[in-house]
Amino acid sequence: MAENRRPLTNFFFCSCVFTLTLWNNIKPSDENEFIANYSSSLLEDHSDYETKSLPLSHTKRLQFASADNKINHPSWDVEHNTSDSLVLSNIPENGISDLIQLLSKFNKTSGLKNLALNNITTSWVNFIKILQIVWHTSTEYFSIFKVKLMSNINKQSFNYDGTSLKAVIISNVSIQIFYFSQDDLYCIFSEMNIIALTISDSKIIHMLCPSKRSQFRFLNFSNNDLTDMVFQGCNNLDLLETLILQRNQLKKLSKVSSMTNKMKLLKHLDISRNMLYYDENENHCHWVETLAKLNLSSNKLTDSVFGCLPINVQILDLQNNQITTVTKDITELKALKELNIAFNRLTELPGCSHYRGLELLNIEENSILTPSSDFFHSCQNIRELRGGHNPFQCSCELRDFVNFEKKSGGRLVGWPESYVCEYPDGLKGTQLKDFQLSELSCNTTLLLVIALVVTVVVVAVTSFLCIYFDVMWYLKMMWQWTQTKRRVRKSHPEDLQSILQFHAFISYSERDSLWVKNHLIPNLEKEDGSVQICLHERNFIPGKSIVENIINCIEKSHKSIFVLSPNFVQSEWCHYELSFAHHKLFSESSNSLILILLEPIPQYLIPARYHKLKALMAKRTYLEWPKEKSKHGLFWANLKVAINTNLPVSTEMIVV
Numbered sequence: 229m230a231e232n233r234r235p236l237t238n239f240f241f242c243s244c245v246f247t248l249t250l251w252n253n254i255k256p257s258d259e260n261e262f263i264a265n266y267s268s269s270l271l272e273d274h275s276d277y278e279t280k281s282l283p284l285s286h287t288k289r290l291q292f293a294s295a296d297n298k299i300n301h302p303s304w305d306v307e308h309n310t311s312d313s314l315v316l317s318n319i320p321e322n323g324i325s326d327l328i329q330l331l332s333k334f335n336k337t338s339g340l341k342n343l344a345l346n347n348i349t350t351s352w353v354n355f356i357k358i359l360q361i362v363w364h365t366s367t368e369y370f371s372i373f374k375v376k377l378m379s380n381i382n383k384q385s386f387n388y389d390g391t392s393l394k395a396v397i398i399s400n401v402s403i404q405i406f407y408f409s410q411d412d413l414y415c416i417f418s419e420m421n422i423i424a425l426t427i428s429d430s431k432i433i434h435m436l437c438p439s440k441r442s443q444f445r446f447l448n449f450s451n452n453d454l455t456d457m458v459f460q461g462c463n464n465l466d467l468l469e470t471l472i473l474q475r476n477q478l479k480k481l482s483k484v485s486s487m488t489n490k491m492k493l494l495k496h497l498d499i500s501r502n503m504l505y506y507d508e509n510e511n512h513c514h515w516v517e518t519l520a521k522l523n524l525s526s527n528k529l530t531d532s533v534f535g536c537l538p539i540n541v542q543i544l545d546l547q548n549n550q551i552t553t554v555t556k557d558i559t560e561l562k563a564l565k566e567l568n569i570a571f572n573r574l575t576e577l578p579g580c581s582h583y584r585g586l587e588l589l590n591i592e593e594n595s596i597l598t599p600s601s602d603f604f605h606s607c608q609n610i611r612e613l614r615g616g617h618n619p620f621q622c623s624c625e626l627r628d629f630v631n632f633e634k635k636s637g638g639r640l641v642g643w644p645e646s647y648v649c650e651y652p653d654g655l656k657g658t659q660l661k662d663f664q665l666s667e668l669s670c671n672t673t674l675l676l677v678i679a680l681v682v683t684v685v686v687v688a689v690t691s692f693l694c695i696y697f698d699v700m701w702y703l704k705m706m707w708q709w710t711q712t713k714r715r716v717r718k719s720h721p722e723d724l725q726s727i728l729q730f731h732a733f734i735s736y737s738e739r740d741s742l743w744v745k746n747h748l749i750p751n752l753e754k755e756d757g758s759v760q761i762c763l764h765e766r767n768f769i770p771g772k773s774i775v776e777n778i779i780n781c782i783e784k785s786h787k788s789i790f791v792l793s794p795n796f797v798q799s800e801w802c803h804y805e806l807s808f809a810h811h812k813l814f815s816e817s818s819n820s821l822i823l824i825l826l827e828p829i830p831q832y833l834i835p836a837r838y839h840k841l842k843a844l845m846a847k848r849t850y851l852e853w854p855k856e857k858s859k860h861g862l863f864w865a866n867l868k869v870a871i872n873t874n875l876p877v878s879t880e881m882i883v884v
Contacts (some may be wrong), residue, residue, distance in 0.1 A: 257684055313342040321349040321378060328357060331434075334365040336392065344371040351379035356386065357414065363391045371397040379410035388421050395424035395446070401431075410434060420444075428452065437462035439772045444468050451475040456483040463490050470496040478502040481529070481536050486515035492516060498523040502547070508532045515539075524549070525568070527641070531555050539563075547571050547590070554578035569594070570614070576600045577615070580607035590614040592642075597651065598625040604632055616646020622655045624670035630660055730762040732871045733785035734820070735805040737795035740826060743853075744791060748824075751864045752871070759871065775804065780806050787820050787871045792850070793827040797834050797841070806841060822870050823850035 253781050276495070319327050327348070343362060350358070355381060356375060362370050363386075370393055381403070398417075410433070417425060418436040424446035427435075432452045438444075444877070449458075454476040459465065460483070468491050478484055481504045490496050492514050504527035515538035522541050524533070529549040537544065543566040551572040566588040574594035579602035580586050589815055591608055596618040613636075620626060633640040633647075640647075644661040655663065694700060732752070736744050750761045762785050768777040778801075782788055788809040796802050809821055823844065834842060851870070854863055 256528040261830040288773055302526050312339055313344075314340055315346060317343065317346040319348040319350075321351070324348070324350045324354045324358075328354065328361065331358060331361045331365070334361075334367070334693045336364070336366055338366045340365065340367055342369045342371075343367045344373070345375075346372075347374045348372070349376040349378060352377050352381045353379065353384065356384045359416075360386060363388070363393060368394045369397075370391055370395070372399070373397075374400045375402065377401065377403045377405070380405055381413050383409070383412045384416065386416055386419070388419060390813065391422065393422050395426070396420065396422060397426040398428075399426070400429045401427070411436065412436070418582065419745040423839055424448075428661050434458060438464040440464060442467065445493075446470045448472040449476070456480050456487075459487050461490070464488075466490065466492045469493050472498040473502070474498050475501045478504055480504070480510075481506040481524075481533070482513050483510045485515045485536065485538075485598040486511075488516040488519060490516075492518065494519055496521040500525040500527070502527055504529060506530075506533050506536045513537075520563070528629065537561060542566065544568070556648050560584075579603050579605075580610070583610070588611060588612045591618070592646070593617045595619060595623040598623060599629045604628050612641055613639055613640045616642040618647075619650035620647065620660060622649035622658065622660070625663055626660065626663065627665060627670055633661075672676050728784055728786050729760070730767075730781070730785040731759045732787040732789045733762040733781045733805075733809075734789045734791065735802055735809070736791035737793060737799045740791055743826060748789075748791070752868070759868070774801070778805055778808055785820075787822050789824060791841075792825050792829060792841075792845075793822055794829055794833050796826075797829060797838055804837075821848065822867070823848060824867070825850050825852040828852075 237793070249429075316327065316330075343365075345358075355375070359370075375398070414432070414434060414436045417427060418438050421443045423443060425444060426446075426448035426639070428448060429451045431453050432449065435449060435454065435458055437459055444465060445467055447465075447468060450472050451474070454473060458473070458476055471488075471491070471494060473533075476499075478499055479502070484499055484504070489498060495518055497519060500523045504524065506529060513536035517540055519538040519541060519715045521543040522538060523545040525545045526548040529546065529551065531551055531553055533546065533549070533551065534555050539561065540563045541561060542563050544561075544564060545568045547568045548571040551569060552574065553576070554569070554574070555873070560582045562584060564583045564586055567583065568590040569587060570592040572594050574591060574596055576596055577591060577599035578589075579600060581602065586607065587609060589607070589612070592614050596615070598621055599615075615629075620629075633643055644659045647660040648665060649655040649658040649660065668678070734744060734748065749761055749763070753761055762781045764777070764781070767781060768774070769780070772780075782805070788805070790796070790806060790809070821844065825845075831842075851863060852864060854860060
C-alpha cells in the first residue's frame, strides 16, 4: 500500500524558484539586486502548479498541492531528502497542524534553502509558529503567498537568534479581524534580523521603526496603504540600501525626502505610483546623499520637482507625471546618467547644461514639436535617446534632429518608425528620415549672406547706372524744374495763363554762336517780322534764375530749335534746355522739337547722360546743315515750314 501511495507525495517543482545555492558566490554589492530579482520572480509566479511524479531521492525542487488536507505523509523521509526548494500550496486551516509537523522535521542540517507556502488559511498564533519553525531551519529564502489570518492578533514572543534566513516575502495577506493592536502585528516584522523583507499587496497602513540597529538592506512594501509618516525620524535603518514603496498613499515629496535623511547607505528608492506632489513654497527637500537611483514615475509631480531632487542621483525616472518643461534654474545634477521623462507634457527637448554626464534620455510620448538648439550643443555625451511618438512639426528646426540621428550611429532608439511628422497637415504621417528641406531655406546665415550679396550687387549696379546715365543730374534737373514751376505759379500766376509769344526758342552752344547769328537768325527774322525768335541773350529777364528763364522761354515758344554739334553736347546749359524741352514734349504731348545737325556728332563724343538726345536722333527727323551752298535755300525753306505757325495777334514781345 505504501508503494502505491509513494508517487502521490513526490512532486516536481518545475517553474517557481531560482537555484539559490550559488548565493555565497555573489558579491555583497550585488546582493540587493539579486534579492530584488528573486522577490519579483516569486511575487509574479505563485499560482497553482500541475503535479508530476519523480523519485524523491533525485528531486531538487518539490511542489506539493494538498488535495485531502494531509501533507505530512510517513513516506516522506526529510532526513534523506536532497531537495533544496519546496512549494506547498492550498493548505486550509485544518491542515495547518500537518504543515507544522512537516516543517518541524527540517533543521539546520537540512538541505532545504527555499521554501514557499501558497494559499494558506491559519490563525495568527499558528502563523507565528510556522515562521518561528522556519526561522531555525536551513531555509534561506521563505515566501508566503495569499494568506488568510482568521483569529485575533495579539502580542507574540519571537526568538530571532541563530537564523539562516536572508529574505522573507509575504504577499497578499487578508486579515479577517478588524480590531487589533497594530504594534502587535508590525513589531514581529520590524525586528527581524535578516537582509531582505517584502510585505506587499496586504493593505498595511504603517510599519514600525526597528527598536535597534536593523540588518535590513532591502525592504519592499509595495501596494499597501502606507502614508508619509512611515519611518519618519527612524535612526535604525542606516544599513538599508533599497527601499520600495510603490503603490501606496504617499503624498508629500518633501516628507519622503526627510524620511531618507537617516538612511545613510540608501542607494535605491522606488516611490512610483503614489500621489506625490511637491510645493516649492513648503519645506525644502533633504535627501540622503548616497541616493543614486530614484523612481518617481506615475505621480502628480510638476515642473517644481526639479527643485526637490537628490544631488547625487544617477538614475532618475519621472515618467507619467505632469511636467511641461525642465527648468533651467535648478541645482546641477552632475552625477545623473539616466533620465526618463516619457509620458509627460514636455514641449521641447531639455538641454543637458545641468546634466553634463547624461548618457540615456527618454522623452517619448510628450508634446515636443521641435527640439531646442540648446539640446544639440549641450547633450554631446548622450549614447541613447528615446524620443519617438511625439507630434513633431516638420520645419527647419527639425533638420538638426535628423542630422543628430545621422551622426549618432544608432543612438536614436526606435528610428525611423517612431519618428513621424504630425504638422503641417501636408506632411502628416511622413517619417522624419524622408523629410527634406533645402539648405538655403533653412540656413539663416547663408540666406542673410546671399541677401547681403544681392543687395550689394544691386546697389553697385544701380550706382554704376546712375553714374553712367547721370541720373543724379536728371533728378537735380527735375527738382529745379518743379521748384521753378512752383515759384512761377506763386509769384506770377498770370504767366501760366499767358499765350505763346515766340515761334521758336533757339538753344545752341556759345561756340556755334557765329553760325546762329550770321546765318540762322537773319534767315528766320526777315524784315516783315513774320518769325519771332527767342534768344537767351536778348529775352532772358534780369533777376530771374537761368533755369527759370529757360523754362519761361521754352513754355512761351511754339517750337524749340536745337543746334546740334560736338560743341552742343559739351555744354551743360544746352543739356538743361534739351531736357526741359523734352519734358514739355512728353508732358504736353506736343510736337515742339526741331533738331538741326550743324556738324556730325560721333557717338563716342556723346556723354552717357545725353541718352535722350540719342533717342531723339534715332526716332525723330532732323535737319542737317548742308555744306553745299546750292542746298542752303532748300534747308531754310524746310526750316520755315517746320516752325511756321500763326501766333495770336495780341502777342507781346519781351524787350530787353
